[in-house]
Amino acid sequence: MSELKDEHQVEWLESYEHLYVLQHHQDQDPYERLCEPAGVGANEQQWHNQVQLNFRFNEDLAEKVAEVNHQIQLSLTSTAEEMETFKLGLRALNLPGQWIRTSVKTAEVADTPPRTAKFLLLLIPKKNREGILGDLEEEYRTILLPEYGLRLARFYYWWHSLLTGASFLLAGLQSLSRSFKRN
Amino acid sequence: MGSKDWLGEFEQIVLLAVLRLGPDAYGFRVQQEIKERAGRDCSIGALYTTLDRLEQKGFVSSWMGEPTPERGGRAKKYFKVEASGEAALRQSYAATTSMVAGMESLLGGAL
Numbered sequence: 001m002s003e004l005k006d007e008h009q010v011e012w013l014e015s016y017e018h019l020y021v022l023q024h025h026q027d028q029d030p031y032e033r034l035c036e037p038a039g040v041g042a043n044e045q046q047w048h049n050q051v052q053l054n055f056r057f058n059e060d061l062a063e064k065v066a067e068v069n070h071q072i073q074l075s076l077t078s079t080a081e082e083m084e085t086f087k088l089g090l091r092a093l094n095l096p097g098q099w100i101r102t103s104v105k106t107a108e109v110a111d112t113p114p115r116t117a118k119f120l121l122l123l124i125p126k127k128n129r130e131g132i133l134g135d136l137e138e139e140y141r142t143i144l145l146p147e148y149g150l151r152l153a154r155f156y157y158w159w160h161s162l163l164t165g166a167s168f169l170l171a172g173l174q175s176l177s178r179s180f181k182r183n
Numbered sequence: 184m185g186s187k188d189w190l191g192e193f194e195q196i197v198l199l200a201v202l203r204l205g206p207d208a209y210g211f212r213v214q215q216e217i218k219e220r221a222g223r224d225c226s227i228g229a230l231y232t233t234l235d236r237l238e239q240k241g242f243v244s245s246w247m248g249e250p251t252p253e254r255g256g257r258a259k260k261y262f263k264v265e266a267s268g269e270a271a272l273r274q275s276y277a278a279t280t281s282m283v284a285g286m287e288s289l290l291g292g293a294l
Contacts, residue, residue, distance in 0.1 A: 112255065128231050130247065131260030135211040135227050138254045160226060167228025171235070 113140045114154055117161040124168045136160055188240060190275045196221055197233050198272055201243060202264045209248065209259040210234075234262055242268030 113136065121133055136157065144153035190198065200216040201208040214230055217223055237243045248259040264272075283290060 124228070124231075128235070128260065130258050131210050132227055132231055134250075134254035134257030134259060135209070135214070137257060138211045138251075139214075139227075141253050163226035164228030164231075167226055167232050171232040 113137055113157045117158045120161050120165055123165050132164060136164070188271060190271050193225070193229075193233055194237060195272065195275055196223065197230065198237065198242065198264055198268055201234075201262045202269070202272070206261075208262045211259075213262070237268065240267075240271075241265060242271055 118133060121129065121136070124132060139160070140153060140157050144156050147153075148156065196217055197213065200213045200220070203220075204212055204216055210227055210230060213234075214225060214227055217225055217230075234243060234245070238245060243262050243264055245260055245262050248261050250256045250258045
């Protein structure tokens with residue numbers, strides 16, 4: 001890790017404070033000395049200084065933090081790509097620009113199903129809506145996301161939402177057709 | 184039992200899945216049970232429309248359960264097979280076994 005000005009480094013380390021505390025709970029060694037619980041409680045500034053000092057001489061930790069930083073960057077890139085695909089899909093449907101912007105905004109949270117697909121499910125009867133939305137969300141979180149990854153999981157959620165909407169539309173039409181036949 | 188009360192093939196599968204799952208029979212679990220046992224992929228919409236139809240016939244009853252975090256805080260809709268549903272299943276099973284009698288070698292012991 002290259003040498004940084006003290007002020008800059010302290011500020012940067014503070015932003016990763018939660019990471020050190022987490023590290024302390026999960027892995028006692030070799031980072032234990034960076035996260036003395038007494039240091040945190042007794043004198044926060046002193047603790048930060050100690051962390052800063054130890055950090056300079058700890059290449060392992062520097063590598064670990066760089067790796068975490070890299071993973072965060074990758075995850076953010078992946079989400080950005082996902083949103084770009086989503087935007088392209090919406091444009092292909094020729095929807096109004098304002099609606100696209102609102103939809104993209106709502107799709108920002110990666111571990112929840114696409115909200116715009118949920119709006120589609122508002123078409124299904126109220127008595128089944130809660131159960132169906134929950135079932136689709138459970139499927140998304142427990143099967144689709146772990147097995148297929150974010151992009152395919154979102155695609156499948158959309159597909160299953162469309163199938164669900166189509167099933168209820170078909171059932172409604174059949175019921176209408178039967179009532180016409182009776183009359 | 185009237186002619187309208189005969190069960191379709193998918194209705195039989197759904198009723199059997201609900202019966203097998205007992206107190207844990209809600210939409211997603213029923214869908215998974217059908218997929219695992221019958222090897223049949225069905226959409227959640229097709230499942231609910233079938234369960235709605237069975238409920239209208241009085242073969243199943245439903246109630247809302249408690250919300251859970253993995254469902255985004257949404258409640259489960261549970262289903263239970265009623266006595267008339269069990270009777271309809273027995274009737275379907277009897278009809279099928281009667282039709283199959285003497286044809287076991289052709290069907291390879293499928294029943």
